[in-house]
Amino acid sequence: MGFDDNLFKDKDGSYRLASKAKKVKKGICLTCGEDSTTRDLLYEYNTDDMLLVREYIEDHLITYSNHKSMKAIWCNECKALIEYKVILDDKKSN
Secondary structure (H helix, E strand, C coil), rough: CCCCEEECCCCCEEEEEHHHHHCCCCCCCCCCCEEECCCCCCECHHHHHHHHHHHHHHHHHHCCCCCCEEEEEEECCCCEEEEEEEEEEECCCC
């Protein structure tokens, strides 16, 4: 059911004028800014993507012995991979 008015409803349920609403192209996540139409992204809910991420983390930790742990950071909204966070092992960096 659509209304024929000049209002736009945000995700939080609030309304604003459509002319003042943030225009977003299809495929762009408002939270992380990733664009799935122009880039191949890895998603947390995709089994093949999770296997690739886990394999990358394992290879990285084997290669760099001074890295204590590594964590994949996912977007809370679209579940796309944003970055990896690495914790260094201070004992092995000497």
